[in-house]
Amino acid sequence: MSTRAKELIALGAITLFALSFYLNKVWGRGTFEFPTWLSAVVIALIGLSLLWILVLTLKGRLIERRVVFVYVGFAVALPLFMSFSQKITISPEVYQLHDALMELPAGSKVLISFDYDPPSAPELQPMAESIIRVCFEKDLKVIVMGLWPQGPQQANLALEKVFQDSAIVAKNLQYGKDYVNLGFQAGNEFVIQRMGSSFESMFPSDYEGTPYKEIPLVRNVRNFSNVDFSVNLSAGFPGTVEWVQIAVDRYGLPMGAGNTAVQAPVMYAYLNAGQLEGLLGGMSGAAEFEAVAEYQAKGTKFMLSQSFAHVVVIAFVIIGNVAFFRSGRKSKLRGN
Amino acid sequence: MEHFALWLSAFLTLGILSFLYKDNPWYKLSEAVFVGISAGFWFVTLFWDNLVGKFWDGWQDEPMLWVGAALGFLMLLRLVPRIGWISRWPLAFIVGATSGLWLMNYLASNIMVQVQATIQPLFSTSYASGPDAGWGAIVGSLVIVVGTFTGLVYFYFSKEHKGAFGATARVGIFFIMITFGASFGYTVMSRMSLLIGRIDFLLGDWLGLIN
Amino acid sequence: MRQEIPLLITAIVGIGFVIQYFIPHWPFSRMSDWFSDWFSIVGACAIILGALNLLKMSIEKTYRRKEDWGYAAVIIGTFLLMTVIGIAEGRGFRNPGTSFDWLYNYVYIPLSATMFAILAFFVASASYRAFRARNFEATLLLIAAFFVMIGRVPVGHTLSSFMPVGWQLSDLASWVMTYPQTAGQRAIMIGIGLGIVSTSLRIILGLERAHIGGGK
Numbered sequence: 001m002s003t004r005a006k007e008l009i010a011l012g013a014i015t016l017f018a019l020s021f022y023l024n025k026v027w028g029r030g031t032f033e034f035p036t037w038l039s040a041v042v043i044a045l046i047g048l049s050l051l052w053i054l055v056l057t058l059k060g061r062l063i064e065r066r067v068v069f070v071y072v073g074f075a076v077a078l079p080l081f082m083s084f085s086q087k088i089t090i091s092p093e094v095y096q097l098h099d100a101l102m103e104l105p106a107g108s109k110v111l112i113s114f115d116y117d118p119p120s121a122p123e124l125q126p127m128a129e130s131i132i133r134v135c136f137e138k139d140l141k142v143i144v145m146g147l148w149p150q151g152p153q154q155a156n157l158a159l160e161k162v163f164q165d166s167a168i169v170a171k172n173l174q175y176g177k178d179y180v181n182l183g184f185q186a187g188n189e190f191v192i193q194r195m196g197s198s199f200e201s202m203f204p205s206d207y208e209g210t211p212y213k214e215i216p217l218v219r220n221v222r223n224f225s226n227v228d229f230s231v232n233l234s235a236g237f238p239g240t241v242e243w244v245q246i247a248v249d250r251y252g253l254p255m256g257a258g259n260t261a262v263q264a265p266v267m268y269a270y271l272n273a274g275q276l277e278g279l280l281g282g283m284s285g286a287a288e289f290e291a292v293a294e295y296q297a298k299g300t301k302f303m304l305s306q307s308f309a310h311v312v313v314i315a316f317v318i319i320g321n322v323a324f325f326r327s328g329r330k331s332k333l334r335g336n
Numbered sequence: 337m338e339h340f341a342l343w344l345s346a347f348l349t350l351g352i353l354s355f356l357y358k359d360n361p362w363y364k365l366s367e368a369v370f371v372g373i374s375a376g377f378w379f380v381t382l383f384w385d386n387l388v389g390k391f392w393d394g395w396q397d398e399p400m401l402w403v404g405a406a407l408g409f410l411m412l413l414r415l416v417p418r419i420g421w422i423s424r425w426p427l428a429f430i431v432g433a434t435s436g437l438w439l440m441n442y443l444a445s446n447i448m449v450q451v452q453a454t455i456q457p458l459f460s461t462s463y464a465s466g467p468d469a470g471w472g473a474i475v476g477s478l479v480i481v482v483g484t485f486t487g488l489v490y491f492y493f494s495k496e497h498k499g500a501f502g503a504t505a506r507v508g509i510f511f512i513m514i515t516f517g518a519s520f521g522y523t524v525m526s527r528m529s530l531l532i533g534r535i536d537f538l539l540g541d542w543l544g545l546i547n
Numbered sequence: 548m549r550q551e552i553p554l555l556i557t558a559i560v561g562i563g564f565v566i567q568y569f570i571p572h573w574p575f576s577r578m579s580d581w582f583s584d585w586f587s588i589v590g591a592c593a594i595i596l597g598a599l600n601l602l603k604m605s606i607e608k609t610y611r612r613k614e615d616w617g618y619a620a621v622i623i624g625t626f627l628l629m630t631v632i633g634i635a636e637g638r639g640f641r642n643p644g645t646s647f648d649w650l651y652n653y654v655y656i657p658l659s660a661t662m663f664a665i666l667a668f669f670v671a672s673a674s675y676r677a678f679r680a681r682n683f684e685a686t687l688l689l690i691a692a693f694f695v696m697i698g699r700v701p702v703g704h705t706l707s708s709f710m711p712v713g714w715q716l717s718d719l720a721s722w723v724m725t726y727p728q729t730a731g732q733r734a735i736m737i738g739i740g741l742g743i744v745s746t747s748l749r750i751i752l753g754l755e756r757a758h759i760g761g762g763k
Contacts, residue, residue, distance in 0.1 A: 341649065341652075341653040342653075344653055344654065345653045345654070345656075345657040346657075348654065348657045348658050348661070349657045349658075349660075349661045352658065352661040352662055352665060353661060353664075353665060355665060356665060356668055364615070364618055365618065365621060366658060367618075368618040368619070368621040368622050368625070369621060369625050369654065369658065370655075370658035370659065370662065371601070371622050371625075372621060372622040372623065372624065372625025372626040372628075372629070373625050373626075373628075373629050373650065373654050373655050373658065374655065374658075374659070375597075375598040375601050375602070375622075375626050375629075376598075376625065376626045376627070376628065376629025376630045376633065377629055377633075377651065377655055378594055378595075378597075378598055379595060379598045379626075379629075379630050379633075380629065380630055380633025380634060380640060380647065381633075382591040382594055382595055383595075383633075383634065384633070384634075384638060384640060386587060386588065386591035387588070387591060388638075389638075390584075390587060390588065391588055394584075398584065400581050400584070400585075401584055401585075401588065403581070403585055404584055404585030404586075404587070404588035404589060405588055407585055407588070407589045407592075408588045408589050408591065408592030409592070411589055411592045411593055411596055412592055412595070412596055412599070414596055414600075415596065415599060415600065415603065421549060423596075424549070424553045424758075424759050424760065425552065425553055425556060426589045426592070426593075427553070427758060427759070428552075428553030428554070428556040428557045428560075428758065428759055429556050429557075429560055429585065429586075429589060430586065430589060430590070430593070431557055431750060431758040432556060432557035432558065432559070432560035432561040432750070432751065433560045433561070433564060433582055433583075433586050435557070435561045435746075435747040435748075435750040435751050436560060436561035436562065436563060436564025436565050436747070436751060437564045438743055438747050439561070439564075439565060439743070439744055439747035439748060439751070440564065440565055440568040442739075442740040442743045442744055442747075443740065443744050444568075446736050446737065446739070446740035446743075447737055447740040447741065447744070450733050450736055450737055450740075451737065453733075454733065475726075476722075476725065476726045479726040479727055479730060480726055480729060480730045480733070481730075482730070483726075483727055483729075483730020483731055483733075483734065484730045484733045484734050484737075485734075486734075487730060487731050487733070487734025487735070487738075488734045488737060488738065490734070491734065491735075491738040508734065509684060510684070510687055511727055511730050511731040511734070512731045512734065512735070513684045513685075513687040513688040513691070513731075514687060514688070514691040514723065514727045514728055514731055515691075515727075515728050515730075515731030515732050515735065516688050516691075516731075517687065517688040517689060517690065517691025517692040517694075517695070518691050518692070518695045518723060518724060518728040520688065520692045521691070521692040521693070521694075521695030521696040521699070522695065522699075523670065524670055524671075524674075524692075524696060525696065525699060525700075527663075527664075527666045527667040527670045528667050530660065530663050530664040530666070530667060531664040531665075531667035531668070533660060533664065534657075534660055534661050534664040537657070
């Protein structure tokens, strides 16, 4: 059978499987969860297969990269069916951000800048939902804006999620009085620079077109001096670095940050220098904040997959290095 | 409509993932859709939020916005080959503004504040207090001072890395390797997080297999 | 004059922002506000220029029936679809329930998120094939990476729960991030900062002319 025919058959089989699972979902079948014994069997199988890959690699046969892809896929997908409880250790910088929000008196204005797009949502969206939830629980006023064009829409998604909680709905929060979405403006760090003198000049209206002066929450907010705290959720440029350089260092705005794991290491220098009041780094930071806010959501749910994925990557690195050292020793012996 | 939306999202998601097998027309189609939709998204957002929301809503209070609009128009003339050279003027404005702002921001925040944060009392918790720092804090402060100083010595390439200078630079590279290792670890965490989000969509929102 | 006027613009604007940092009062504050507002509009036009350029190139590719012109036609179609819908929706184009929001949630989000998600596979494959502890520095890098990767996830606590508090993997990962990693980051940050300051100064003084098509 030709490769093309095999590919088409595989595609057809996948489509049929997907259709059957989807129809089962539509007809109200519940979700599927591994019992503990099955989870243990799956973990043992993955471990044994990794050992087999080690043996193959020692024999000089580097496995094809698609096999590595399959392992990564399983490492991420299979834990989503498991239900191990796991302790989430909370870092000091996460406590710092939570405490900073807790110390704000009711009615304080918190500026949350959504500087990320959908690819970074798995890491930053749980942070956004938790932080907004904490703000609403503490009766803090939330001003949302974005330096990335997708930011305001991600903010809307986070607000929608938070408003599914009956405790938050019971507070009867009003748009324009308790929270507002100012939208996005192009200009990167120059937006922050301009906001330092006048919010209204940079955001003449909110994201729906309501004039700034007609929004009760912000009509008396002239610039950063009228904001009590800020949280920046950032996936790159423009983001936390620009906010620290301008809003924190020039205008004295107290600020905490949530970053993707790629750029979180850089922020530790700002944290150590006192330029940041708290830092959430990546999905683990999101899970830690959920733990300290006593609210379990996607950040916590995904940590098991994260654990498995890390173990698999480390296993592959070790396997590759074991083979490297062994081949190095063999060539030395041959040389002697 | 929800069924169609979920299947469309799944089709596009799997199209991109099919690249892992090999480059194929399904991936190329998904990629082309992504490019077109992204460009359209940016165009619409900038049109409403910036050109209308900032310029058109704001020019009556701030007539000088017309200068910005004129510069923006000159930028768009790059599309016309014969007079495209005029787009150098708004480009020069952008480069000049960025250079001026970055010069001071990086000097203040990334150099001076960072140096100040490194030069802190080793045995005290503040300048006002006596030697009251615990062993953990003392060791931590020493690590930061030594690591920052030796790291900077490593980046000084105007002098040959020999003798005491070379040994200092070698300590610096150790700290930088730890930094890169931590960055690598966090990068793996970040990439895996993105994949977890997509797999959650496929198995949860689309197929309903997980909660 | 084609080079001199842009150089003059760069210098005036750059020096303006530097002066404004030290004298944040009128007239320099006003000048800074104007420049920031103009930057916002020009920046938007620069991105719109990119989108229009993409459209122009795709139209040309389709018209001349070059290789893979069909995909260029898809680019044109989807761009026009998103643009026309977005402009027609008016100011509330982002509101939940609009067609623009539907396209954002069910087309844009899956595509953009998956584009970056496949990097997870490549990082694992690259680590297996290329990440070798060839010398002491590389070994140090690997060890730091292992500490951070294991310590930042719950499995790190599970593996080291028998250790006293303060010495578990999560605590060690936290210590690595807070002290030696910060020190290295700070050194890199200061080095990059010095580079940016000197390059910015060269650009403002007209010694760097790459942005206007000239040499040094």
